[in-house]
Amino acid sequence: MTLPLMLVAEDFTAPGPSIFDFPPLWDGAPSWLTKPVLMAIFGAIVVCALAWSAFANPKLVPRGMQNIGEMGYQFVRDQVARPFLGKDAERWMPLLLSLFFLILLWNLFGVVPLIQIPVASHIAFPAVLAALIYIIKIYLGIKHQGFVGYFKNMMFPAGLPKPIYVLLAPIEFLSNLIIAPFTHAVRLFANMFAGHLILAFFSAVGFWFLFEKLTPLGSGLGVLGVIMTIAMTGFEMFIEFLQAFLFTMLAAMYIGGSLHPDH
Amino acid sequence: MTMAATLLAAEGENPLIPHAYELVVGSFAFLVVFLVVGKILTPRIQKTLAERTEAIEGGIKKAEDAQAEAQRTLEQYRAQLAEARQEAARLREEAREQGAQIKAELREEAQAEARRIIEAAHAQIEADRQQALNQLRGEIGRLATELASRIVGESLEDEVRQRRIVDRFLEELEARPEAVR
Numbered sequence: 001m002t003l004p005l006m007l008v009a010e011d012f013t014a015p016g017p018s019i020f021d022f023p024p025l026w027d028g029a030p031s032w033l034t035k036p037v038l039m040a041i042f043g044a045i046v047v048c049a050l051a052w053s054a055f056a057n058p059k060l061v062p063r064g065m066q067n068i069g070e071m072g073y074q075f076v077r078d079q080v081a082r083p084f085l086g087k088d089a090e091r092w093m094p095l096l097l098s099l100f101f102l103i104l105l106w107n108l109f110g111v112v113p114l115i116q117i118p119v120a121s122h123i124a125f126p127a128v129l130a131a132l133i134y135i136i137k138i139y140l141g142i143k144h145q146g147f148v149g150y151f152k153n154m155m156f157p158a159g160l161p162k163p164i165y166v167l168l169a170p171i172e173f174l175s176n177l178i179i180a181p182f183t184h185a186v187r188l189f190a191n192m193f194a195g196h197l198i199l200a201f202f203s204a205v206g207f208w209f210l211f212e213k214l215t216p217l218g219s220g221l222g223v224l225g226v227i228m229t230i231a232m233t234g235f236e237m238f239i240e241f242l243q244a245f246l247f248t249m250l251a252a253m254y255i256g257g258s259l260h261p262d263h
Numbered sequence: 264m265t266m267a268a269t270l271l272a273a274e275g276e277n278p279l280i281p282h283a284y285e286l287v288v289g290s291f292a293f294l295v296v297f298l299v300v301g302k303i304l305t306p307r308i309q310k311t312l313a314e315r316t317e318a319i320e321g322g323i324k325k326a327e328d329a330q331a332e333a334q335r336t337l338e339q340y341r342a343q344l345a346e347a348r349q350e351a352a353r354l355r356e357e358a359r360e361q362g363a364q365i366k367a368e369l370r371e372e373a374q375a376e377a378r379r380i381i382e383a384a385h386a387q388i389e390a391d392r393q394q395a396l397n398q399l400r401g402e403i404g405r406l407a408t409e410l411a412s413r414i415v416g417e418s419l420e421d422e423v424r425q426r427r428i429v430d431r432f433l434e435e436l437e438a439r440p441e442a443v444r
Contacts, residue, residue, distance in 0.1 A: 032284035044292035094302060
């Protein structure tokens, strides 16, 4: 940074992780009743309401909301369920569709004015969902391949020279049982966390240099902050969709892998 | 704890440590969505989509069947038409042959009839002629006899006239000597 800009930016503090800390909604409210908690519940209600308006009474010839709902359903079925679950796709659609819709809406809350908090930027929410998938994955794996078979298929895939297993077995064990659920949750969390931080940063820049401390030199920076906020909001919407898709896709992949280890 | 984590902790709560109440709320939220969207609504849309697929496939199948049926009927009609045409041609041919045959037979019959009539007529004519001849012959005999008897009868009364006839006859003979020789 050049010297004049440093002078201008002297008092500006960039938003940090503290922006993710929320107090109880009002004084005297229970300590757990924070904005993210409220939004998590609100998101669940909105998902149920939208899905209800689309699918409660589905018609052979779709109209209105049903068209939109079917777009979502077919996206999950054709892009997520079928590639990884094949003929079991229909059976797992309830889980995958619920996951996708809920995560998508939770994520999109990040760019909805006044709400402006991606629910998954609090790690507890992705962690719960990842844990659920992790439990289902292990349960299905043991059920369909047997206890020994599950670990054998996981750690000792057939057709490799024997010494390789010395390396491969611990790596596979680690990646499948310890790293996979962690990355599953953290991938979603970190994307939402970072995206929200970026948006907060650019909007803070715009607000600070155009309203709090309007100076001829700083105004250019403020305008840039506003432009970047708009551009990043568009980009964030894409990321929010992509991460909902990815989380659901990984869930389908884990379930498919437990059902059919040879794939 | 890494340095970053301690730094984060210094500024506020560590974002990597989940709040227990958020875990509970997250589970509850997903459970609600899963029950409503997954358990109640997804089967409905699955059923509708299956029905739609069936309806479309059924419609296509029905249309194909109808088309096949129409094609079959058309083929049938065409075959029948061709058969009918052939039949008609055959009948026409047969009729013509029959006609020709009948004509020939009729002509034959007519000719035979004509011949028969002609023969009958000939026979009749011959019979009539014979009869006439016989009658004539009898008449001539009677007339000749009568004439002869008259001539004989009169010869005694009219000797002079007879003589004259004989004389004239003799003169005629003399007038044509070459005819005698």
